[in-house]
Amino acid sequence: MGQPPKYQHAIVIGASIAGLCAARVLSDHYDRVTVYERDTLPAEPAHRGAVPQDRHVHILMARGAHEFETLYPGLLDDMVAAGVAKLESRPDCIHFGAAGHVLGTGHTLDREFTAYVPSRKQLEWQIRRRTAALAGVEILQRDVNAPRFDGEHQTVTGVVLSAPGTNEFVPADLVVDASGRGTRLPAWLDEWGFARPHEQTVDVGIGYSTQQLRIPDGLIAEKVVVAGASRTQQAGLGMLFYEDGTWGLTTFTVNHVAPPQTLDEIYEVADAVLPEPLAAAIRQGEPVGDIAFHRYPVSRWRRYDKLQRFPGGIVPIGDAVASFNPTYGQGMTMTALQAGHLRRLLAAGTRHLAYDLARATAKSTYPVWTMNAIGDLTLHGTEGPAPWWYRPVGALFDQFLGAAENDRVLAEWFLRRFSLLDSLYMVPPASIVGRAIRHNMSLWWAQKRASAPVPGPDPVLGR
Ligand SMILES: Cc1cc2nc3c(=O)[nH]c(=O)nc-3n(C[C@H](O)[C@H](O)[C@H](O)COP(=O)(O)OP(=O)(O)OC[C@H]3O[C@@H](n4cnc5c(N)ncnc54)[C@H](O)[C@@H]3O)c2cc1C
Structure with a gap:
């Protein structure tokens, strides 16, 4: 098999995580890659x-982290050199609560586990400077008005840039839509005579309130603190130790509950979901800047993989395809996986890029999307239609997390799966299910024995 052909020009709409990763991959196959970003890039x-x-x-x-390193060798070391925390088989660096259970991870893990804790702005900047340095890649600050569609050949031929008074057309062999969850691709498809993709949604109704803090040294041993929402507590919290020595503290609410509006309300969430020493440390922090707010109404998966017809010359990637419930922290990782699919398909010289990419993306999206939906609909009280099997699976999952509170093997299994490391599927093997059942049974017996009435003196023997 010879080398796949090298094409001339690819255009990427959007220079965020998805657009930059796409440009990185395309640079191996196109002489020129132009990334258009309408925002000012610092x-x-x-x-x-x-x-x-x-x-x-x-x-x-x-x-x-692993996927980004594959695309950008040396990235992780550069981030560590910039001060980003690296957690190596040291789960005592992580406080992890999910669905009301705190995982018992205060031990050394049996298998290697490495995680990195960059701020979002640090990660994006590291990727951007590496992408901009690639031969043939240009990142330009321009707003793309729309791709241009050639009806005769049923293909996109480039993009039209928004500019006052002009409609500048830039031709390309391929346009990648990495414009995020607000993409207009479904509307463009409609305009060009194609069906819009079916949209799967979950009405998660999430509200975010974030305060950056400077917390005195020595008060918190962990570098990552996570406490997810639960059935009884529709607020949660994520907290990361950043490379500049500050903490990002995000509190969030699910199911359309109003998020905290003041620092006192943020403290109240911390008091409710964290152990006392962590909550007390937060109260000792000095706020840096103002509280930032964000609303995230629905998770959305656009099923491009189900379309019968699709134009040539254009593919969507990243949040433009699937936007995951952000409280599970998967969006950037799932985007990096999509970039990996694009890379493999281009290297294999596929002749049906849009179709093959949509299929590969659907395959990696399905297990993660489904597990999130089960969590939202059965454990977080989100309303919405759910297949009958979501509830029993949700209940089993709750049982499993309960057992993982005190069982390090189960906690490690969960941590690796939650981190999407071993597999994207959260389906435990029989040995792990058996262990969880045995654990919960012995707990149940111990509780039953402890609550049994203490027998009095034997009436016959008198003792
Ligand atoms: C509140 C919140 C918290 C999150 N937390 C996490 C987390 O903990 N972990 C995680 O992995 N993920 C998280 N995510 C998801 C993560 O932010 C995204 O998955 C990631 O940014 C990839 O998105 P993207 O690059 O596809 O799109 P975006 O990041 O939305 O970027 C789209 C880019 O396209 C540009 N653009 C749009 N239209 C045009 C145009 N016409 N012309 C030129 N440029 C254009 C925009 O300016 C923007 O720069 C979170 C998301 C939200 C909303």
């Missing part, structure tokens, strides 16, 4: 107006 790690979520805690899953 020269240093800094927040961006067009990506308001970057003010809130962004967890980088262990799997995501």
Whole structure:
């Protein structure tokens, strides 16, 4: 098999995580790659107006770190050199609560587990500077008005840039839509005579309130603190120790509950979901800047994989395809996986890029999307239609997390799966299910014995 052909020009709409990863992959196959971003791109790690979520805690899953490193060799070492915390088989660096259970991870893990804790602005900046340095790649500050569609050949031929008074057309062999969850691709498809993709949604109704804090040294041993929402507690919290020595503290609410509006209300969430020493340490923190807010109404998966017809010359990637409940911290990792699919398909010289990419993306999205939906609909009280089997699976999952509170093997299994490391499927093997059942049974017996009435003196023997 010879080398796949090299094409001339690819255009990427959007220079956030998805657009940058796509440009990285395309640079191996196209002479020129132009990334158009309408936002101002800072020269240093800094927040961006067009990506308001970057003010809130962004967890980088262990799997995501691995995928980004594959795309950008040396990235993780560079981040560590910039001060990013690296957690190596040291789960005592993580306080992890999920669905009301705190995992018993205060021990050394049996298998290697490495996680990195960059701020979102640090990660994006590191990726951006590496992408911009690639031969043939240009990142330009321009707003894309729309792709241009050639009806005769049923293909996209480039993009039209928004500019006052002009309609500048830039031709390309391929356009990648990495414009995020607000993409207009479904509307463009409609305009060009194609069906819109069916949208799967979960009405999660999430509200975010984030305060950056400077907490005196020595008060918190962990570098990552996570306490998810539960059936009885519709608020949760994520807290990361950043490379500049500050903490990002995000509190969130689910199911359309109003998020905290003041620092006192943020403290109240911390008091409710964290052990006392952690909550007390937060209260000793000095606020840096103002509270940032964000609303995330629905998780959305656009099923491009189900379309019968699709134009040539364009593919969507990243949040433009699937936008996951952000409280589970998976979006960037799932985006990096999509970039991996694009890379493999281009290297294999596929002739049906849009179709093959949509299929590969659906395959990696399905298990993660489904597990999230089960968590939302059965453990967080989100309303919405759910297949009959979600409830029993949710109940089993709750049982499993209960057992993982005191069983390090179960806790490690969960941590690795939650980090999307071993598999994207959260389906435990029989040995792990058996262990969880045995654990919960012995707990149940111990509780039963402890609550049994203490027998009095034997009436016959008198003792
Ligand atoms: C509140 C919140 C918290 C999150 N937390 C996490 C987390 O903990 N962990 C995690 O992994 N993920 C998290 N995510 C998800 C993560 O932010 C995204 O998955 C990630 O940014 C990938 O998105 P993207 O690059 O596809 O799109 P986006 O990040 O939305 O970027 C789209 C880019 O396209 C540009 N653009 C749009 N239209 C045009 C146009 N016409 N012309 C030029 N440029 C254009 C925009 O300016 C923007 O820069 C969170 C998301 C939210 C909302």
